[in-house]
Amino acid sequence: xxxxxxxxxxxxxxxxxxxxxxxxxxxxxxxxxxxxxxxxxxxxxxxxxxxxxxxxxxxxxxxxxxxxxxxxxxxxxxxxxxxxxxxxxxxxxxxxxxxxxxxxxxxxxxxxxxxxxxxxxxxxxxxxxxxxxxxxxxxxxxxxxxxxxxxxxxxxxxxxxxxxxxxxxxxxxxxxxxxxxxxxxxxxxxxxxxxxxxxxxxxxxxxxxxxxxxxxxxxxxxxxxxxxxxxxxxxxxxxxxxxxxxxxxxxxxxxxxxxxxxxxxxxxxxxxxxxxxxxxxxxxxxxxxxxxxxxxxxxxxxxxxxxxxxxxxxxxxxxxxxxxxxxxxxxxxxxxxxxxxxxxxxxxxxxxxxxxxxxxxxxxxxxxxxxxxxxxxxxxxxxxxxxxxxxxxxxxxxxxxxxxxxxxxxxxxxxxxxxxxxxxxxxxxxxxxxxxxxxxxxxxx
Numbered sequence: 001x002x003x004x005x006x007x008x009x010x011x012x013x014x015x016x017x018x019x020x021x022x023x024x025x026x027x028x029x030x031x032x033x034x035x036x037x038x039x040x041x042x043x044x045x046x047x048x049x050x051x052x053x054x055x056x057x058x059x060x061x062x063x064x065x066x067x068x069x070x071x072x073x074x075x076x077x078x079x080x081x082x083x084x085x086x087x088x089x090x091x092x093x094x095x096x097x098x099x100x101x102x103x104x105x106x107x108x109x110x111x112x113x114x115x116x117x118x119x120x121x122x123x124x125x126x127x128x129x130x131x132x133x134x135x136x137x138x139x140x141x142x143x144x145x146x147x148x149x150x151x152x153x154x155x156x157x158x159x160x161x162x163x164x165x166x167x168x169x170x171x172x173x174x175x176x177x178x179x180x181x182x183x184x185x186x187x188x189x190x191x192x193x194x195x196x197x198x199x200x201x202x203x204x205x206x207x208x209x210x211x212x213x214x215x216x217x218x219x220x221x222x223x224x225x226x227x228x229x230x231x232x233x234x235x236x237x238x239x240x241x242x243x244x245x246x247x248x249x250x251x252x253x254x255x256x257x258x259x260x261x262x263x264x265x266x267x268x269x270x271x272x273x274x275x276x277x278x279x280x281x282x283x284x285x286x287x288x289x290x291x292x293x294x295x296x297x298x299x300x301x302x303x304x305x306x307x308x309x310x311x312x313x314x315x316x317x318x319x320x321x322x323x324x325x326x327x328x329x330x331x332x333x334x335x336x337x338x339x340x341x342x343x344x345x346x347x348x349x350x351x352x353x354x355x356x357x358x359x360x361x362x363x364x365x366x367x368x369x370x371x372x373x374x375x376x377x378x379x380x381x382x383x384x385x386x387x388x389x390x391x392x393x394x395x396x397x398x399x400x401x402x403x404x405x406x407x408x409x410x411x412x413x414x415x416x417x418x419x420x421x422x423x424x425x426x427x428x429x430x431x432x433x434x435x436x437x438x439x440x441x442x443x444x445x
Contacts, residue, residue, distance in 0.1 A: 032051065034051045034052045034053075034055065035050065035051060035052075036050040036051060036052050037050050159204065159208060159254075160257065161208065161211050161212070161215065161254045161255075161257040161258040162257065162258065163212070163215040163216055163219045163258050163259065167212065167215075167216040167219075168216050168219045168220060170216065171213070171216035171217045171219075171220075172220065174217075175419065175420070176192075176217055176419070176442065176444045176445075177217060177220075178426075179419035179426050179430075179442055180192075180217065180220065180222050180223060180442060181222065182426055182427050182430055183222075183430050183434075183440050183442060184222040186430050186431055186433070186434035187434055188430070188433070188434045188437065188438055188439055188440045189224045189438060189439040189440075190222050190223050190224060190439075190440060190442060191223070191224055191225045191226065191227055191263075191265070191414075191439065191440070191441045191442070192214060192217055192218050192223060192225070192226045192227070192441075192442055192444050193227045193230075193416060193441040193442060193443045193444065194210075194214055194226065194227070194228055194443075194444045194445070195228070195229055195230060196210055196211070196214070196228045196229055196247075196251050197229045197232070197237045197238070197247060198237065199211075200247050200250060200251065201237070201247075207250070207254070208254075211251075211254045211255060211258050212258065214226060214228070214255070214258070214259070214444070215255065215257075215258025215259045216258075217444065218255070218258070218259035218262050219258070219259045219262075223259075223262060224262070224263060224439075225262050225263030225264060225265055225307070225308065226255055226259065226262055226263070226264055226265070227264075227265040227266065227267060227308070227310070227441060228251050228255060228264060228265070228266065229247075229248075229251070229266050229267065230266075230267040230268075231267065231268060231269060231312075232244065232248070232266045232267065232268040232292075233268055233289075233291035233292040233296070233297070234268055234269040234271075234289060234291070234292050234312075238291060239291075240291075241291060241296060244291055244296075244300070245299075245300070245303075248266070248300055248303075248305050248306065249303075249305060251264075252264055252305040252306065263307040263308060263348075264305070264306050264307050264308070265306060265307060265308035265309065265310060265348075265350075266300075266306050266308075266309055266310070267309075267310040267312065267352055268292055268297065268309065268310070268311065268312070269289070269292060269311070269312040269314070269315060270292050270293075270294055270297055270311060270334075271285040271288070271289050271292070271315055271319070272285040272286060272289075272292075272293055272294055273294060273311075273333065273334040273337040273338065274315065274316055274319070274320055274325065274330035274331070274333045274334045275320070275323070275325070275333060276325070276329070276332075276333035276336070276337075278323045278325065280323065281320060281322075281323040281325065284322075294337070294341065297309070298341065298343065298346070301343060301346035301347045302346055306347055307347055307348060308347055308348040308349075308350060309343070309347050309348075309349060309350070310350040310351070310352040310382055311334070311338070311349065311350070311351060311352060311378075312352040312354070313331060313334070313351055313352060313353055313354065313355065313368070314352075314354050314355070315330075316330040316331050316334065317330075317355055328367075331368075331371060331372075332371075332375075334377075335351075335371070335372050335375045335377035335378065336375075336377070338377045338378070339375065339376060339377040344377075344379065348379050348380070349377065349378045349379055350378055350379065350380045350381065350382050350414070351372035351373075351378040351380070351381045351382065352382045352384075352416075353368050353369065353381055353382065353383050353384065354384045354387055355368055356368055356369065356383055356384070356397055356399055357384060357385075357386065357387045357395040357396055357397050357398075358395040358396075358398070359398070360398075360399055362399075362402050365399045365402040365403060365406075366402070366406070368381075369381055369383065369403065369406060369409075369413065370406060370409055373409050373412050374409075379412065380412040380413065380414055380439070381409075381412060381413055381414070382414045382415070382416050382441060383397060383403075383413065383414065383415050383416065383437065384397065384415075384416045385397040385415050385416060385417050385418075385423075385429075385433065386417075386418060386421060386423075394421075396423055397415075400432060400435070400436055403436035403437070404435060404436050406436075410436070410437065410438055411438045412438075413436065413437040413438060413439070414437055414438070414439035414440060414441060415433045415436075415437045415439070415440050415441070416440075416441045416443065417429065417430070417433060417440055417441065417442060417443065418442075418443040419442055419443070420443070420445075
């Protein structure tokens, strides 16, 4: 597509942005040829000033420069390598922004007197005046010294997570990368199933390394998504709601940079859902598992940080006998609650089924693999192919022939498979898996 002069003019016009400055730099702006104060409304506060970064006639020259000689300059231009600050490096000084009215918070109140057009007032030792680029006159960001420092998780959020081509190439040669290639060859859609919670808690450097590793694997076109944590809020990894929210935010932001366009998912358990109308059951489950009550899980979905949530069914088999709720009723209660809450509007809902390993009946296979989908509460069911108990005994999924009979919902079935613990070998296992399901979650360290 030719880069027409009209498009070039449009690019040039974008350069005619308006800068806003404070009185500290306004003293000389009255006679400034770049002043655009005449564009401000009559009721603009007195401390707001306007400057052209590129005047209209200059923008035209910019457009002519790029359009000259059949866009020769534009064709020869290359992207800037960019400059990134590694907040985990020793001695690095990163801006610390938080939402309590400190510098950088979009909800910060206006300076005292600003409502009346007065001059902003600064605390002693703080520099308030900034130029139109949001920086001090010497090109450095001005911010108050608050005496606080960002935690490792908060600092990681300011770091740029990029994935280089050579990293993707190298990742494809690792055992995990080769498993992805093998899985794709069978025709299934591939997800990476990993755990980033411990890496995040270990600090910015460890977290960045884990994101880089997963990002390099997931950046390949063969990968549809990344499930970046399991048992979120249910296990002992996190102890507060703030920790859970901060981790999900950091992981989501980092992975969307490292592997843009990939869907992101989490796995968890919401025990209260299976209680149905039993108030005593709900009260007990809220006390035992305070981080995964329905309202808190819903808040994570509403934040648009994740695209898929997998709800485990493990507790449904025996966890509610105190209230005379059997497995069938617990499962029915859970999916009625999910459907009633319309969580499918906020994210894709998957049922995580661990109970089909070992010896199961055809009726159990049909019920557990299809009920969540047939009830209209879940869009897919994730079947574990291998479960290891606390004593180290391993049970594997054996009901492959029964699963093949569920052709009408094959596209909604997925298998969770660990390529480091194959039953036969990775190629043979994945070929068998592909005959029964359409997606595979490859467990990756």
